[in-house]
Amino acid sequence: MNPSIPTGSKGDYRGFESAFSAARSDRLFRHVGGLYDEAGLLGDRWPRMLEQLRAAGATNLNLGRLLEGHANAVQLVRLYGDAGQHAFLDEMLETDAIIGVWGADGTPPASVEEGEGADVLRGFKRYASGLGIVSQAIVPIAGEGGILQLYLLPVDDPLRQDLSAWTVSGMRASASGRYSFEGITIGEGMRLGEPGVYKTEPFFEGGIWRCAAVHLGGLETILALTARYLETSGRLDHPLQTERLGRAILAARTARLWVEDAARRIEAPQSGETVQHAVASASYTRLQVEASALKVMEIARRAVGLSSFETDHPLEAAIADLSVYLRQANPDALLIHKCWAMAAEYL
Structure with missing residues:
Protein backbone atom coordinates (compact mmCIF):
# COMPACT_ATOMS: atom_id res chain seq x y z
CA MET A 1 0.00 0.00 0.00
CA ASN A 2 1.29 3.45 -0.89
CA PRO A 3 0.94 5.85 2.03
CA SER A 4 -0.70 9.17 1.49
CA ILE A 5 -0.75 12.28 3.60
CA PRO A 6 -4.21 12.84 5.07
CA THR A 7 -5.00 16.43 4.19
CA GLY A 8 -8.65 16.33 5.22
CA SER A 9 -10.89 18.50 3.09
CA LYS A 10 -9.32 20.61 0.36
CA GLY A 11 -8.03 23.86 1.71
CA ASP A 12 -6.61 22.58 4.99
CA TYR A 13 -3.18 23.70 6.14
CA ARG A 14 -2.38 21.60 9.16
CA GLY A 15 -0.02 22.35 12.01
CA PHE A 16 3.40 20.79 11.66
CA GLU A 17 3.17 18.49 14.68
CA SER A 18 -0.06 16.96 13.45
CA ALA A 19 1.18 16.60 9.87
CA PHE A 20 4.55 15.19 10.93
CA SER A 21 2.99 12.71 13.35
CA ALA A 22 0.69 11.40 10.62
CA ALA A 23 3.61 11.09 8.20
CA ARG A 24 5.67 9.11 10.70
CA SER A 25 2.75 6.82 11.54
CA ASP A 26 2.36 6.12 7.85
CA ARG A 27 6.13 5.57 7.41
CA LEU A 28 6.08 8.16 4.66
CA PHE A 29 9.83 8.86 4.74
CA ARG A 30 10.60 5.17 4.28
CA HIS A 31 8.17 4.92 1.39
CA VAL A 32 9.46 8.00 -0.43
CA GLY A 33 13.07 6.87 -0.02
CA GLY A 34 12.10 3.48 -1.43
CA LEU A 35 10.89 5.02 -4.69
CA TYR A 36 14.51 5.31 -5.86
CA ASP A 37 16.05 2.14 -7.28
CA GLU A 38 19.53 0.89 -6.37
CA ALA A 39 21.03 3.14 -9.04
CA GLY A 40 19.36 6.25 -7.60
CA LEU A 41 16.79 6.61 -10.38
CA LEU A 42 13.02 7.05 -10.33
CA GLY A 43 12.16 6.16 -13.91
CA ASP A 44 8.40 5.79 -14.35
CA ARG A 45 7.86 6.23 -10.60
CA TRP A 46 8.31 9.99 -10.91
CA PRO A 47 4.54 10.73 -10.76
CA ARG A 48 4.37 8.98 -7.38
CA MET A 49 7.28 11.02 -6.05
CA LEU A 50 5.76 14.23 -7.38
CA GLU A 51 2.40 13.51 -5.75
CA GLN A 52 3.93 12.66 -2.36
CA LEU A 53 5.97 15.87 -2.36
CA ARG A 54 3.02 17.95 -3.57
CA ALA A 55 0.72 16.45 -0.94
CA ALA A 56 3.29 17.10 1.80
CA GLY A 57 3.58 20.74 0.78
CA ALA A 58 -0.20 21.06 0.62
CA THR A 59 -0.47 19.74 4.18
CA ASN A 60 2.41 21.70 5.72
CA LEU A 61 5.39 23.19 3.89
CA ASN A 62 7.74 22.42 6.78
CA LEU A 63 6.90 18.75 6.39
CA GLY A 64 7.40 19.09 2.64
CA ARG A 65 10.84 20.64 3.19
CA LEU A 66 11.97 17.71 5.32
CA LEU A 67 10.53 15.15 2.91
CA GLU A 68 12.20 16.75 -0.12
CA GLY A 69 15.56 16.91 1.65
CA HIS A 70 15.19 13.26 2.63
CA ALA A 71 14.44 12.26 -0.97
CA ASN A 72 17.45 14.25 -2.18
CA ALA A 73 19.73 12.58 0.37
CA VAL A 74 18.52 9.08 -0.47
CA GLN A 75 19.17 9.67 -4.15
CA LEU A 76 22.69 10.94 -3.49
CA VAL A 77 23.58 7.85 -1.43
CA ARG A 78 22.15 5.57 -4.12
CA LEU A 79 23.97 7.43 -6.89
CA TYR A 80 27.40 7.77 -5.31
CA GLY A 81 27.59 5.49 -2.29
CA ASP A 82 29.48 2.21 -2.05
CA ALA A 83 27.99 -1.14 -1.04
CA GLY A 84 28.49 -0.44 2.66
CA GLN A 85 26.77 2.94 2.42
CA HIS A 86 23.89 1.38 0.48
CA ALA A 87 23.45 -1.20 3.23
CA PHE A 88 23.58 1.56 5.86
CA LEU A 89 20.91 3.47 3.93
CA ASP A 90 18.72 0.37 3.79
CA GLU A 91 18.94 0.10 7.57
CA MET A 92 18.03 3.76 8.04
CA LEU A 93 15.03 3.49 5.73
CA GLU A 94 13.82 0.34 7.46
CA THR A 95 13.82 2.15 10.80
CA ASP A 96 12.14 5.20 9.20
CA ALA A 97 15.14 7.44 9.95
CA ILE A 98 15.19 10.84 8.26
CA ILE A 99 18.18 12.14 6.29
CA GLY A 100 18.92 15.64 5.03
CA VAL A 101 21.22 17.59 2.73
CA GLY A 196 33.12 16.70 -7.64
CA VAL A 197 30.27 14.22 -8.12
CA TYR A 198 27.80 16.40 -6.24
CA LYS A 199 27.34 18.72 -9.22
CA THR A 200 26.71 15.90 -11.70
CA GLU A 201 23.70 16.63 -13.89
CA PRO A 202 20.83 16.08 -14.28
CA PHE A 203 20.71 15.37 -10.54
CA PHE A 204 22.18 18.62 -9.16
CA GLU A 205 20.34 21.60 -10.62
CA GLY A 206 17.87 19.25 -12.28
CA GLY A 207 16.70 18.00 -8.89
CA ILE A 208 15.16 21.40 -8.16
CA TRP A 209 11.91 20.03 -9.57
CA ARG A 210 11.35 18.30 -6.21
CA CYS A 211 11.36 21.63 -4.35
CA ALA A 212 9.01 23.04 -6.99
CA ALA A 213 6.63 20.12 -6.36
CA VAL A 214 6.48 21.00 -2.65
CA HIS A 215 5.91 24.67 -3.51
CA LEU A 216 3.13 23.59 -5.86
CA GLY A 217 1.35 21.88 -2.99
CA GLY A 218 1.59 25.02 -0.89
CA LEU A 219 0.24 27.35 -3.56
CA GLU A 220 -2.62 24.95 -4.37
CA THR A 221 -3.63 24.93 -0.71
CA ILE A 222 -3.59 28.74 -0.63
CA LEU A 223 -5.82 28.71 -3.72
CA ALA A 224 -8.18 26.20 -2.10
CA LEU A 225 -8.34 28.21 1.14
CA THR A 226 -9.23 31.30 -0.86
CA ALA A 227 -11.92 29.56 -2.91
CA ARG A 228 -13.47 28.02 0.20
CA TYR A 229 -13.51 31.39 1.98
CA LEU A 230 -15.26 33.06 -0.95
CA GLU A 231 -17.82 30.28 -1.12
CA THR A 232 -18.64 30.22 2.60
CA SER A 233 -18.80 34.02 2.78
CA GLY A 234 -21.21 34.19 -0.15
CA ARG A 235 -18.81 36.26 -2.24
CA LEU A 236 -17.85 33.68 -4.86
CA ASP A 237 -20.39 35.00 -7.38
CA HIS A 238 -19.15 38.58 -7.22
CA PRO A 239 -17.63 39.27 -10.66
CA LEU A 240 -14.43 40.81 -9.30
CA GLN A 241 -13.89 37.91 -6.91
CA THR A 242 -14.63 35.44 -9.70
CA GLU A 243 -12.07 37.18 -11.88
CA ARG A 244 -9.48 36.98 -9.08
CA LEU A 245 -10.14 33.30 -8.53
CA GLY A 246 -9.94 32.59 -12.24
CA ARG A 247 -6.51 34.21 -12.47
CA ALA A 248 -5.33 32.26 -9.45
CA ILE A 249 -6.50 29.02 -11.07
CA LEU A 250 -4.61 29.92 -14.26
CA ALA A 251 -1.43 30.53 -12.25
CA ALA A 252 -1.76 27.33 -10.24
CA ARG A 253 -2.50 25.23 -13.32
CA THR A 254 0.49 26.71 -15.12
CA ALA A 255 2.73 25.81 -12.18
CA ARG A 256 1.45 22.24 -12.10
CA LEU A 257 2.07 21.69 -15.80
CA TRP A 258 5.62 23.04 -15.53
CA VAL A 259 6.40 20.78 -12.54
CA GLU A 260 5.02 17.70 -14.25
CA ASP A 261 7.04 18.49 -17.38
CA ALA A 262 10.28 19.05 -15.45
CA ALA A 263 9.90 15.87 -13.39
CA ARG A 264 9.37 13.81 -16.53
CA ARG A 265 12.31 15.41 -18.35
CA ILE A 266 14.73 14.81 -15.44
CA GLU A 267 13.56 11.42 -14.23
CA ALA A 268 12.34 9.74 -17.45
CA PRO A 269 14.03 11.53 -20.37
CA GLN A 270 12.85 10.81 -23.88
CA SER A 271 15.14 9.79 -26.69
CA GLY A 272 16.99 12.75 -28.16
CA GLU A 273 16.49 15.06 -25.20
CA THR A 274 19.73 16.55 -23.95
CA VAL A 275 20.71 16.79 -20.30
CA GLN A 276 21.40 20.49 -20.81
CA HIS A 277 17.84 21.19 -21.96
CA ALA A 278 16.28 19.02 -19.25
CA VAL A 279 18.23 20.84 -16.53
CA ALA A 280 17.34 24.24 -18.01
CA SER A 281 13.68 23.20 -18.04
CA ALA A 282 13.86 22.28 -14.36
CA SER A 283 15.53 25.61 -13.55
CA TYR A 284 12.88 27.56 -15.43
CA THR A 285 10.21 25.49 -13.69
CA ARG A 286 11.54 26.76 -10.38
CA LEU A 287 11.21 30.34 -11.64
CA GLN A 288 7.72 29.82 -13.06
CA VAL A 289 6.43 28.19 -9.87
CA GLU A 290 7.77 31.14 -7.89
CA ALA A 291 5.98 33.58 -10.21
CA SER A 292 2.75 31.59 -9.98
CA ALA A 293 2.98 31.35 -6.20
CA LEU A 294 3.56 35.09 -5.80
CA LYS A 295 0.49 35.77 -7.95
CA VAL A 296 -1.70 33.32 -6.03
CA MET A 297 -0.59 34.73 -2.66
CA GLU A 298 -1.33 38.30 -3.72
CA ILE A 299 -4.76 37.29 -5.04
CA ALA A 300 -5.51 35.46 -1.79
CA ARG A 301 -4.67 38.54 0.29
CA ARG A 302 -6.86 40.80 -1.87
CA ALA A 303 -9.75 38.36 -2.06
CA VAL A 304 -9.90 37.51 1.65
CA GLY A 305 -8.77 40.85 2.98
CA LEU A 306 -7.59 41.82 6.44
CA SER A 307 -8.66 38.59 8.11
CA SER A 308 -5.99 36.74 6.08
CA PHE A 309 -3.37 38.51 8.20
CA GLU A 310 -4.76 37.27 11.52
CA THR A 311 -2.18 35.10 13.24
CA ASP A 312 -4.59 32.19 13.69
CA HIS A 313 -5.84 32.26 10.10
CA PRO A 314 -4.60 29.29 8.01
CA LEU A 315 -3.83 31.60 5.10
CA GLU A 316 -1.38 33.57 7.24
CA ALA A 317 0.58 30.44 8.15
CA ALA A 318 0.59 29.05 4.61
CA ILE A 319 1.58 32.36 3.00
CA ALA A 320 4.30 33.06 5.58
CA ASP A 321 5.84 29.62 5.04
CA LEU A 322 5.64 29.69 1.25
CA SER A 323 7.02 33.25 1.07
CA VAL A 324 10.18 32.04 2.83
CA TYR A 325 10.46 28.65 1.15
CA LEU A 326 10.25 30.20 -2.33
CA ARG A 327 13.45 32.20 -1.85
CA GLN A 328 16.47 31.11 -3.84
CA ALA A 329 19.93 32.44 -4.47
CA ASN A 330 20.34 34.76 -7.47
CA PRO A 331 17.23 33.92 -9.54
CA ASP A 332 18.12 36.60 -12.11
CA ALA A 333 21.34 34.78 -12.97
CA LEU A 334 19.40 31.53 -13.31
CA LEU A 335 17.03 33.14 -15.80
CA ILE A 336 19.91 34.46 -17.88
CA HIS A 337 22.26 31.49 -17.74
CA LYS A 338 19.64 28.94 -18.80
CA CYS A 339 18.08 31.10 -21.51
CA TRP A 340 20.08 29.83 -24.47
CA ALA A 341 19.45 26.19 -23.58
CA MET A 342 15.73 26.94 -23.43
CA ALA A 343 15.80 29.08 -26.56
CA ALA A 344 17.50 26.40 -28.66
CA GLU A 345 14.22 24.76 -29.66
CA TYR A 346 12.96 28.08 -31.02
CA LEU A 347 16.05 28.93 -33.07
Whole structure:
Protein backbone atom coordinates (compact mmCIF):
# COMPACT_ATOMS: atom_id res chain seq x y z
CA MET A 1 0.00 0.00 0.00
CA ASN A 2 1.29 3.45 -0.89
CA PRO A 3 0.94 5.85 2.03
CA SER A 4 -0.70 9.17 1.49
CA ILE A 5 -0.75 12.28 3.60
CA PRO A 6 -4.21 12.84 5.07
CA THR A 7 -5.00 16.43 4.19
CA GLY A 8 -8.65 16.33 5.22
CA SER A 9 -10.89 18.50 3.09
CA LYS A 10 -9.32 20.61 0.36
CA GLY A 11 -8.03 23.86 1.71
CA ASP A 12 -6.61 22.58 4.99
CA TYR A 13 -3.18 23.70 6.14
CA ARG A 14 -2.38 21.60 9.16
CA GLY A 15 -0.02 22.35 12.01
CA PHE A 16 3.40 20.79 11.66
CA GLU A 17 3.17 18.49 14.68
CA SER A 18 -0.06 16.96 13.45
CA ALA A 19 1.18 16.60 9.87
CA PHE A 20 4.55 15.19 10.93
CA SER A 21 2.99 12.71 13.35
CA ALA A 22 0.69 11.40 10.62
CA ALA A 23 3.61 11.09 8.20
CA ARG A 24 5.67 9.11 10.70
CA SER A 25 2.75 6.82 11.54
CA ASP A 26 2.36 6.12 7.85
CA ARG A 27 6.13 5.57 7.41
CA LEU A 28 6.08 8.16 4.66
CA PHE A 29 9.83 8.86 4.74
CA ARG A 30 10.60 5.17 4.28
CA HIS A 31 8.17 4.92 1.39
CA VAL A 32 9.46 8.00 -0.43
CA GLY A 33 13.07 6.87 -0.02
CA GLY A 34 12.10 3.48 -1.43
CA LEU A 35 10.89 5.02 -4.69
CA TYR A 36 14.51 5.31 -5.86
CA ASP A 37 16.05 2.14 -7.28
CA GLU A 38 19.53 0.89 -6.37
CA ALA A 39 21.03 3.14 -9.04
CA GLY A 40 19.36 6.25 -7.60
CA LEU A 41 16.79 6.61 -10.38
CA LEU A 42 13.02 7.05 -10.33
CA GLY A 43 12.16 6.16 -13.91
CA ASP A 44 8.40 5.79 -14.35
CA ARG A 45 7.86 6.23 -10.60
CA TRP A 46 8.31 9.99 -10.91
CA PRO A 47 4.54 10.73 -10.76
CA ARG A 48 4.37 8.98 -7.38
CA MET A 49 7.28 11.02 -6.05
CA LEU A 50 5.76 14.23 -7.38
CA GLU A 51 2.40 13.51 -5.75
CA GLN A 52 3.93 12.66 -2.36
CA LEU A 53 5.97 15.87 -2.36
CA ARG A 54 3.02 17.95 -3.57
CA ALA A 55 0.72 16.45 -0.94
CA ALA A 56 3.29 17.10 1.80
CA GLY A 57 3.58 20.74 0.78
CA ALA A 58 -0.20 21.06 0.62
CA THR A 59 -0.47 19.74 4.18
CA ASN A 60 2.41 21.70 5.72
CA LEU A 61 5.39 23.19 3.89
CA ASN A 62 7.74 22.42 6.78
CA LEU A 63 6.90 18.75 6.39
CA GLY A 64 7.40 19.09 2.64
CA ARG A 65 10.84 20.64 3.19
CA LEU A 66 11.97 17.71 5.32
CA LEU A 67 10.53 15.15 2.91
CA GLU A 68 12.20 16.75 -0.12
CA GLY A 69 15.56 16.91 1.65
CA HIS A 70 15.19 13.26 2.63
CA ALA A 71 14.44 12.26 -0.97
CA ASN A 72 17.45 14.25 -2.18
CA ALA A 73 19.73 12.58 0.37
CA VAL A 74 18.52 9.08 -0.47
CA GLN A 75 19.17 9.67 -4.15
CA LEU A 76 22.69 10.94 -3.49
CA VAL A 77 23.58 7.85 -1.43
CA ARG A 78 22.15 5.57 -4.12
CA LEU A 79 23.97 7.43 -6.89
CA TYR A 80 27.40 7.77 -5.31
CA GLY A 81 27.59 5.49 -2.29
CA ASP A 82 29.48 2.21 -2.05
CA ALA A 83 27.99 -1.14 -1.04
CA GLY A 84 28.49 -0.44 2.66
CA GLN A 85 26.77 2.94 2.42
CA HIS A 86 23.89 1.38 0.48
CA ALA A 87 23.45 -1.20 3.23
CA PHE A 88 23.58 1.56 5.86
CA LEU A 89 20.91 3.47 3.93
CA ASP A 90 18.72 0.37 3.79
CA GLU A 91 18.94 0.10 7.57
CA MET A 92 18.03 3.76 8.04
CA LEU A 93 15.03 3.49 5.73
CA GLU A 94 13.82 0.34 7.46
CA THR A 95 13.82 2.15 10.80
CA ASP A 96 12.14 5.20 9.20
CA ALA A 97 15.14 7.44 9.95
CA ILE A 98 15.19 10.84 8.26
CA ILE A 99 18.18 12.14 6.29
CA GLY A 100 18.92 15.64 5.03
CA VAL A 101 21.22 17.59 2.73
CA TRP A 102 22.87 20.60 4.34
CA GLY A 103 24.66 22.72 1.77
CA ALA A 104 24.77 26.32 3.03
CA ASP A 105 27.99 27.24 4.82
CA GLY A 106 28.03 29.14 8.10
CA THR A 107 30.73 31.31 9.64
CA PRO A 108 33.33 29.93 9.59
CA PRO A 109 32.38 27.56 6.75
CA ALA A 110 32.61 23.82 7.12
CA SER A 111 36.08 22.59 6.18
CA VAL A 112 38.43 19.63 6.54
CA GLU A 113 41.69 19.89 8.46
CA GLU A 114 44.34 17.27 7.86
CA GLY A 115 45.44 15.43 10.99
CA GLU A 116 48.20 12.97 11.80
CA GLY A 117 45.92 10.00 12.28
CA ALA A 118 42.72 11.18 10.64
CA ASP A 119 41.25 14.29 9.11
CA VAL A 120 39.05 16.50 11.30
CA LEU A 121 36.06 18.67 10.45
CA ARG A 122 35.85 22.34 11.31
CA GLY A 123 33.22 25.04 10.97
CA PHE A 124 29.47 25.20 10.54
CA LYS A 125 26.56 24.71 8.18
CA ARG A 126 23.62 27.12 8.35
CA TYR A 127 20.00 26.92 7.16
CA ALA A 128 20.20 23.26 8.19
CA SER A 129 16.63 21.95 8.33
CA GLY A 130 15.50 19.20 10.68
CA LEU A 131 17.73 19.85 13.70
CA GLY A 132 16.75 17.23 16.25
CA ILE A 133 14.76 15.36 13.57
CA VAL A 134 17.37 14.43 10.97
CA SER A 135 19.77 11.73 12.17
CA GLN A 136 22.21 11.79 9.24
CA ALA A 137 22.99 14.55 6.75
CA ILE A 138 24.86 14.71 3.48
CA VAL A 139 27.24 17.65 3.75
CA PRO A 140 29.20 19.05 0.78
CA ILE A 141 32.52 20.57 1.83
CA ALA A 142 34.91 22.39 -0.49
CA GLY A 143 38.38 20.90 -0.74
CA GLU A 144 41.39 21.69 -2.85
CA GLY A 145 40.52 23.99 -5.73
CA GLY A 146 37.03 24.51 -4.34
CA ILE A 147 35.90 21.06 -5.50
CA LEU A 148 33.08 19.74 -3.32
CA GLN A 149 33.41 16.43 -1.50
CA LEU A 150 30.26 14.87 -0.06
CA TYR A 151 30.22 13.52 3.49
CA LEU A 152 27.56 11.37 5.14
CA LEU A 153 27.64 12.45 8.76
CA PRO A 154 25.72 11.84 11.98
CA VAL A 155 24.00 15.06 13.05
CA ASP A 156 22.00 14.04 16.10
CA ASP A 157 24.17 15.68 18.77
CA PRO A 158 21.92 18.28 20.47
CA LEU A 159 24.94 20.19 21.79
CA ARG A 160 25.97 21.01 18.20
CA GLN A 161 22.52 22.31 17.20
CA ASP A 162 21.65 26.01 17.29
CA LEU A 163 17.99 26.68 16.54
CA SER A 164 18.36 30.33 17.57
CA ALA A 165 20.19 31.02 14.30
CA TRP A 166 16.90 30.73 12.36
CA THR A 167 15.25 34.13 12.79
CA VAL A 168 13.07 34.42 9.69
CA SER A 169 9.29 34.91 9.77
CA GLY A 170 8.26 31.70 7.99
CA MET A 171 9.10 27.98 8.02
CA ARG A 172 9.49 28.24 11.79
CA ALA A 173 8.55 24.59 12.30
CA SER A 174 11.26 23.28 9.96
CA ALA A 175 13.67 23.06 12.92
CA SER A 176 16.24 24.98 10.89
CA GLY A 177 19.39 26.56 12.24
CA ARG A 178 23.13 26.12 12.51
CA TYR A 179 25.09 22.94 13.14
CA SER A 180 28.68 22.77 14.36
CA PHE A 181 31.02 20.14 12.91
CA GLU A 182 33.94 21.44 14.93
CA GLY A 183 36.33 18.65 15.95
CA ILE A 184 34.50 15.70 14.38
CA THR A 185 36.93 13.04 13.18
CA ILE A 186 36.24 11.74 9.68
CA GLY A 187 35.76 8.03 10.04
CA GLU A 188 35.23 5.10 7.71
CA GLY A 189 32.20 5.42 5.47
CA MET A 190 31.80 9.17 5.95
CA ARG A 191 33.14 10.20 2.53
CA LEU A 192 30.45 9.76 -0.09
CA GLY A 193 31.56 9.34 -3.69
CA GLU A 194 34.46 10.97 -5.47
CA PRO A 195 35.28 14.70 -5.25
CA GLY A 196 33.12 16.70 -7.64
CA VAL A 197 30.27 14.22 -8.12
CA TYR A 198 27.80 16.40 -6.24
CA LYS A 199 27.34 18.72 -9.22
CA THR A 200 26.71 15.90 -11.70
CA GLU A 201 23.70 16.63 -13.89
CA PRO A 202 20.83 16.08 -14.28
CA PHE A 203 20.71 15.37 -10.54
CA PHE A 204 22.18 18.62 -9.16
CA GLU A 205 20.34 21.60 -10.62
CA GLY A 206 17.87 19.25 -12.28
CA GLY A 207 16.70 18.00 -8.89
CA ILE A 208 15.16 21.40 -8.16
CA TRP A 209 11.91 20.03 -9.57
CA ARG A 210 11.35 18.30 -6.21
CA CYS A 211 11.36 21.63 -4.35
CA ALA A 212 9.01 23.04 -6.99
CA ALA A 213 6.63 20.12 -6.36
CA VAL A 214 6.48 21.00 -2.65
CA HIS A 215 5.91 24.67 -3.51
CA LEU A 216 3.13 23.59 -5.86
CA GLY A 217 1.35 21.88 -2.99
CA GLY A 218 1.59 25.02 -0.89
CA LEU A 219 0.24 27.35 -3.56
CA GLU A 220 -2.62 24.95 -4.37
CA THR A 221 -3.63 24.93 -0.71
CA ILE A 222 -3.59 28.74 -0.63
CA LEU A 223 -5.82 28.71 -3.72
CA ALA A 224 -8.18 26.20 -2.10
CA LEU A 225 -8.34 28.21 1.14
CA THR A 226 -9.23 31.30 -0.86
CA ALA A 227 -11.92 29.56 -2.91
CA ARG A 228 -13.47 28.02 0.20
CA TYR A 229 -13.51 31.39 1.98
CA LEU A 230 -15.26 33.06 -0.95
CA GLU A 231 -17.82 30.28 -1.12
CA THR A 232 -18.64 30.22 2.60
CA SER A 233 -18.80 34.02 2.78
CA GLY A 234 -21.21 34.19 -0.15
CA ARG A 235 -18.81 36.26 -2.24
CA LEU A 236 -17.85 33.68 -4.86
CA ASP A 237 -20.39 35.00 -7.38
CA HIS A 238 -19.15 38.58 -7.22
CA PRO A 239 -17.63 39.27 -10.66
CA LEU A 240 -14.43 40.81 -9.30
CA GLN A 241 -13.89 37.91 -6.91
CA THR A 242 -14.63 35.44 -9.70
CA GLU A 243 -12.07 37.18 -11.88
CA ARG A 244 -9.48 36.98 -9.08
CA LEU A 245 -10.14 33.30 -8.53
CA GLY A 246 -9.94 32.59 -12.24
CA ARG A 247 -6.51 34.21 -12.47
CA ALA A 248 -5.33 32.26 -9.45
CA ILE A 249 -6.50 29.02 -11.07
CA LEU A 250 -4.61 29.92 -14.26
CA ALA A 251 -1.43 30.53 -12.25
CA ALA A 252 -1.76 27.33 -10.24
CA ARG A 253 -2.50 25.23 -13.32
CA THR A 254 0.49 26.71 -15.12
CA ALA A 255 2.73 25.81 -12.18
CA ARG A 256 1.45 22.24 -12.10
CA LEU A 257 2.07 21.69 -15.80
CA TRP A 258 5.62 23.04 -15.53
CA VAL A 259 6.40 20.78 -12.54
CA GLU A 260 5.02 17.70 -14.25
CA ASP A 261 7.04 18.49 -17.38
CA ALA A 262 10.28 19.05 -15.45
CA ALA A 263 9.90 15.87 -13.39
CA ARG A 264 9.37 13.81 -16.53
CA ARG A 265 12.31 15.41 -18.35
CA ILE A 266 14.73 14.81 -15.44
CA GLU A 267 13.56 11.42 -14.23
CA ALA A 268 12.34 9.74 -17.45
CA PRO A 269 14.03 11.53 -20.37
CA GLN A 270 12.85 10.81 -23.88
CA SER A 271 15.14 9.79 -26.69
CA GLY A 272 16.99 12.75 -28.16
CA GLU A 273 16.49 15.06 -25.20
CA THR A 274 19.73 16.55 -23.95
CA VAL A 275 20.71 16.79 -20.30
CA GLN A 276 21.40 20.49 -20.81
CA HIS A 277 17.84 21.19 -21.96
CA ALA A 278 16.28 19.02 -19.25
CA VAL A 279 18.23 20.84 -16.53
CA ALA A 280 17.34 24.24 -18.01
CA SER A 281 13.68 23.20 -18.04
CA ALA A 282 13.86 22.28 -14.36
CA SER A 283 15.53 25.61 -13.55
CA TYR A 284 12.88 27.56 -15.43
CA THR A 285 10.21 25.49 -13.69
CA ARG A 286 11.54 26.76 -10.38
CA LEU A 287 11.21 30.34 -11.64
CA GLN A 288 7.72 29.82 -13.06
CA VAL A 289 6.43 28.19 -9.87
CA GLU A 290 7.77 31.14 -7.89
CA ALA A 291 5.98 33.58 -10.21
CA SER A 292 2.75 31.59 -9.98
CA ALA A 293 2.98 31.35 -6.20
CA LEU A 294 3.56 35.09 -5.80
CA LYS A 295 0.49 35.77 -7.95
CA VAL A 296 -1.70 33.32 -6.03
CA MET A 297 -0.59 34.73 -2.66
CA GLU A 298 -1.33 38.30 -3.72
CA ILE A 299 -4.76 37.29 -5.04
CA ALA A 300 -5.51 35.46 -1.79
CA ARG A 301 -4.67 38.54 0.29
CA ARG A 302 -6.86 40.80 -1.87
CA ALA A 303 -9.75 38.36 -2.06
CA VAL A 304 -9.90 37.51 1.65
CA GLY A 305 -8.77 40.85 2.98
CA LEU A 306 -7.59 41.82 6.44
CA SER A 307 -8.66 38.59 8.11
CA SER A 308 -5.99 36.74 6.08
CA PHE A 309 -3.37 38.51 8.20
CA GLU A 310 -4.76 37.27 11.52
CA THR A 311 -2.18 35.10 13.24
CA ASP A 312 -4.59 32.19 13.69
CA HIS A 313 -5.84 32.26 10.10
CA PRO A 314 -4.60 29.29 8.01
CA LEU A 315 -3.83 31.60 5.10
CA GLU A 316 -1.38 33.57 7.24
CA ALA A 317 0.58 30.44 8.15
CA ALA A 318 0.59 29.05 4.61
CA ILE A 319 1.58 32.36 3.00
CA ALA A 320 4.30 33.06 5.58
CA ASP A 321 5.84 29.62 5.04
CA LEU A 322 5.64 29.69 1.25
CA SER A 323 7.02 33.25 1.07
CA VAL A 324 10.18 32.04 2.83
CA TYR A 325 10.46 28.65 1.15
CA LEU A 326 10.25 30.20 -2.33
CA ARG A 327 13.45 32.20 -1.85
CA GLN A 328 16.47 31.11 -3.84
CA ALA A 329 19.93 32.44 -4.47
CA ASN A 330 20.34 34.76 -7.47
CA PRO A 331 17.23 33.92 -9.54
CA ASP A 332 18.12 36.60 -12.11
CA ALA A 333 21.34 34.78 -12.97
CA LEU A 334 19.40 31.53 -13.31
CA LEU A 335 17.03 33.14 -15.80
CA ILE A 336 19.91 34.46 -17.88
CA HIS A 337 22.26 31.49 -17.74
CA LYS A 338 19.64 28.94 -18.80
CA CYS A 339 18.08 31.10 -21.51
CA TRP A 340 20.08 29.83 -24.47
CA ALA A 341 19.45 26.19 -23.58
CA MET A 342 15.73 26.94 -23.43
CA ALA A 343 15.80 29.08 -26.56
CA ALA A 344 17.50 26.40 -28.66
CA GLU A 345 14.22 24.76 -29.66
CA TYR A 346 12.96 28.08 -31.02
CA LEU A 347 16.05 28.93 -33.07
